[in-house]
Amino acid sequence: MAEKARDISRRIRTVQATKKITNAMQLIAASRIIRAQARTERSRPYAVAVSEMIRMLSSEARQNPLLAEHEEVRTVGIVVVTSDRGLAGAYNTNVLREAQRAIARERAAGHEVQIVSVGRKGAAFFRFRRIPMAETIMGVTDTPTYADAKRIADFVSKAYVAGEIDKVLVAYTDFVSAALQRARVAQLLPAISSEEDKEREGEARAIFEYEPEPELMLGALLPRYLEMRIYAALLESSTSEHAARMRAMKSATDKAEDLIKVFQIRANRARQQEITSELADIVGATEALKTSAL
Numbered sequence: 001m002a003e004k005a006r007d008i009s010r011r012i013r014t015v016q017a018t019k020k021i022t023n024a025m026q027l028i029a030a031s032r033i034i035r036a037q038a039r040t041e042r043s044r045p046y047a048v049a050v051s052e053m054i055r056m057l058s059s060e061a062r063q064n065p066l067l068a069e070h071e072e073v074r075t076v077g078i079v080v081v082t083s084d085r086g087l088a089g090a091y092n093t094n095v096l097r098e099a100q101r102a103i104a105r106e107r108a109a110g111h112e113v114q115i116v117s118v119g120r121k122g123a124a125f126f127r128f129r130r131i132p133m134a135e136t137i138m139g140v141t142d143t144p145t146y147a148d149a150k151r152i153a154d155f156v157s158k159a160y161v162a163g164e165i166d167k168v169l170v171a172y173t174d175f176v177s178a179a180l181q182r183a184r185v186a187q188l189l190p191a192i193s194s195e196e197d198k199e200r201e202g203e204a205r206a207i208f209e210y211e212p213e214p215e216l217m218l219g220a221l222l223p224r225y226l227e228m229r230i231y232a233a234l235l236e237s238s239t240s241e242h243a244a245r246m247r248a249m250k251s252a253t254d255k256a257e258d259l260i261k262v263f264q265i266r267a268n269r270a271r272q273q274e275i276t277s278e279l280a281d282i283v284g285a286t287e288a289l290k291t292s293a294l
Helices: 005-058 091-108 120-128 146-161 194-199 214-293
Strands: 075-081 112-118 133-137 167-177 180-189
Touching: 005 214, 075 091, 075 120, 075 146, 075 214, 091 112, 091 120, 091 167, 091 180, 091 214, 112 120, 112 146, 120 133, 133 146, 146 180, 146 214, 167 214, 180 214
Parallel strands: 075 112, 075 167, 112 133
Antiparallel strands: 167 180
């Protein structure tokens, strides 16, 4: 049965309405990515400076519990940062894939895994697969704050110091540019890994005098360092989410335009067929009248 022109016109109006929505979402994401990128870039110098100071102090003192490696790794905590909203292309899929790989590696090594899920999409993913979560945090990924990072840092640091978790990882999305974001897994605790210590063994180090003692400075700085690491991961992920959503909505808008063009061609053809059919009916009726008149 041939399509009717009015049915195709109805489809065109539906696609046009969808196009307006995706175009509006693209513009919103584009405006948000500018602010999110500015926040991310402002936080990076502080994060680099604190990290360097921690490395310098850790060479003088290793007594802080957040620096100490546990003798036996039995349980690994993984902080997984996803989004609270969808329509962001492969953003959530990529970071969840990296988290699954990390979970598989740790379980293959005989370690138990505890998940700290940040974002509704991650929570739904782990809940559907019946993967237990030690903590679930929602409603913070769109515009993360330092208080959100502190809440996560307090939870994982307390569990690490108490011996409930022997290592802490974070799975997040690193913002490279508006066109490129990379999902990755990094270590949070212990704050300085043994691999980093080995890499720095041959480095020449300046001699400093510390006031107060390095142990006291580490005790004050390490919690801030952990909070800053998590805050940086949240900011990077938030910026990546807006960039991914902007690209996804642009792609949807472009495809809607292409679909409208296809439907317009089909509508024109359907209208031509209807006109041709109507003309044929008129001609046929006219010929029938002429025949009956004779």
